[in-house]
Structures are given as structure tokens and as C-alpha cells.
Amino acid sequence: MKTFKHTSLWAMALLFCTLLFSGCASFKITTPDEMAEVGPQDKAYDYRALTVRGVVLGVRVISQGKYDDVPRANEVFWVDATRQRMRTLGGYALLSEEPVQSANGHSGTRLKFGRDQRGTTYWYWVTLFVTEDNIHVIDAGGRREHFEESQSVIEQALASYVVRD
């Protein structure tokens, strides 16, 4: 009976570790000193950090082929889908688009958008890295003047991004 209990505990611990690491293994990012990471209560994002002026950086890793509405597709497709959605439905203005590389050399694309909302101008950047299994969506946004102040910090965080899967 005791052995069975031990085995069960080990199995649960193993399962927990597997789940824990499978969720975190797909990327790595270094939070700059000027930003603070949001706690584990944040369910909407895999990672989110913000500056004291409210410029936020978020990461979502979405599994391709796992869900019906996330088919497997390449980077060109997902970048195009993102661009179209933001411009046609979101009303965001596409300010620029540029190729980027992750810290470990993975190629991606960064779309820079702008939008006015309630009389305030916001900047919103979306960086996409697409692997065989995942779509890495790293977005950063905030009021334009605050974003401009923190731009180097955001760029530092983005430059530290490692695509693991």
C-alpha cells in the first residue's frame, strides 16, 4: 500500500513536471530590469511583463495542428492573416513591417501598427515566429509616448527571445 502511494506521488510529480516544462519549454525571454513580469494569475498569455508606464510585452505560443482553428501553416500565411485581421477588423494602421531574428537565429516577422483610441495614439508591435509545431506571438503595446520612452527596453526584451520549438 505504501509502495503504491509512493508510486502515485512520483507519477503525479512527473506529470506535473512534464506539464510544467512542456508549457515553458517552447521559448525563453529575459525580462529587462525596467520591466516586471505579471504573476501566474495571467492565464491569457504565456508570459507578460510591463513597464511602470504601462507598456506591456506579451507572449503567446499557439500549437499548430492541435486545434481545429489552428491549422498548420507557414510564417507567410500567419503573418498575412495577422496583417489582414489587424487592418480590416482592428482598424490598425500598418506603419511598417520588417524581418527579424530571434536570439537563437530563428527568422520571423515584426509588424508595427498604430491606432488612435479614445483620443490617444497607441503603438502596437506584433512579432511572429512560426515553427513546425507552434506560432510564437510576441506583442508589445502602449501609449505612443510611453512606448517611445521604453522602446529600447522593449527591443532589448525582444532581442532576448529564444525560440525553442
Place this chain on the structure above:
Amino acid sequence: MPRFLTGRRLATALLALLLAMPACGASRSDYAPSSSSSYAEERAPQGRSAAYADSDEYSPSPQSQPAAESTGSSSSSWSWFSFGGDDVEGSKVSPDGSAPREQAPVAKSGGTENRAQSGAEPGDAAKPEPQAPSSKGRPLLIYNGSLIVAIYEVAETQLKAIAIVEEADGFIASRASDRLVMRVPAAQFREILDRLANLGDVIDVNWRAQDVSEEVRDLQIRLQNSMEIRNRLQVLLARAEKVEDALAIEAQLERVTLDIERIIGQLRSFQDRVAFSTIDMHFRAKRVDEIPDDEYLLPYSWLNGLGVDNLLRIPGGRR
């Protein structure tokens, strides 16, 4: 005053005239557009009233009508309202400065026709085609365009748009925080539309040319007929001896005069809209129910998580 025009005979003549009203005047086939100077020139902002300078010839009031015209020679009393058919097709009114591109399709059909270009760049219009000769002159076109621009730096973009329009001698019809309605000289419609489209991230461009040649022609014929009737009524009024006859004629004169004023109002409206195109600039996101059927809505729910709203909505945070 001839004696045969008194009493019952005068009443009979008046009745006959009234019955003849719809039939008299120029028939449609008689109409030929006046070849006066370009309306676009006349309506140029520096001489915005110049279009009506010639209108001094015309006066709706019977009292001021020249006696010579009252005799029934009303041939030119309405022609000042010509849109200058030959000039309308010229480079001054054509939106891109080269008329054939827009006018060729109408020349083929020869009738009232609306043509729309939805979601297309203005520069994508049909290539110039040979003009079909038309005895009726080239069409009178009213250009209307709309732009949907992404919501970004709206105030600055509006100021730039206003500068472009005013530089081209256009004017702002209305301005709101998310919308700008501009009137621009028709000759520069396409050029200005292109320049406005470069101000921001344009989500949609839509423009159309409406051919109003038939409506204008009909109104001009109606105006000519009404003015001829008014002239005849004035002759009859001058000859009337009985008070009741004079009152009856004056009542008809008043009705005809009102008709004339209404027609002139409609013609002026057409004149204005032909000379100055309207561009409606919206600053907004397209709503789902406005997306055309042929625009596919991607069914990937993760895309809905994009945007500043979602990103800045942090658990526990108060905004």
C-alpha cells in the same frame, strides 16, 4: 387691346394655353447642349459666383422679364443654365485630367447609368477607349468617393487632408472626429483621392461616377417650356381687361414661376455636384457586417486575442 381678346374669348385662350402646356416648348430631340465656356471654370472658387453672373439675364420675376422676351422669343432665356456639355467632357472636369477613361462607357450606352468602383484603386480604372461620337455631347458626371482610413493620428491626418483640399481650391463640407467630408473640383478628383489615400493606411477606397446627363437635359427642357408658358401668360395678362381674368392669369403665373424656381434650384444642385466632387473620408475600423461577401473572414480564434486592448488588460490591473 384687340376686342377679340376680351371676355369669354380671353378665358378660352387661357384654357387652351393651359391645356397646351405639357406639349409646348422644345422636344427632347431638339435639345443640343450649349457650348458655352467650361462650367468647371465658371465654378472655380475664385469666381464661384461667376457661374451665375450670366444669370442676370434671367429673372424668375415676371416684372423684370425683358419685354422682348415676353413676346415669346424665349429661345435663350434658359440657356445660361447650360452645363457646357462640350466642356464637361474636357480635361477640366474629368477626374484624372483625361476624360476618355471615364466617359467612354457612357458614350456607348448613351443613357443614364451609374457605375461603381468598389474597393478598387482609382488608378485601376478602365484604359482609355475611343470616344463614340455623340450628338448629345458628353455626359455630365457626378463623382463621389469614400475612403476608410485606419484610426491612427486622426487629427494630424485630417489637417493634412484639409491642406490638400484647400490647396486644390476645394473646401471642407463637414468635419467630425472620425469623419471628413470634402468637396473638390471635379477636374482634380482622382488626383486628390490618390493624395488622400497616401495620408494613412487606407483600408478601403470606393468611388463612383453618376451620369446625370438625362436628368439635366429633362430639367432644361422643362425650364424652357415653363419659361415659354410664363411669357405667354404675361402677354395674356397684359391684354386682360377683366379683374377676374387677370387674377386667374396671375394665379397661373405664380404657379409657373414657382415651377421655374424649383427647376432652377435642381439645376443649380446638379451644377454644384458636377463641378465639385464629394470625398467622404472615414477614420474607423470596418465592422464585420460591412465586410463585403467576397472578403473572407479568417476563422482562427487566436487572432481575436491580438490588439492593444487585450494586451493591456492585465489581471488585477485597473485602467
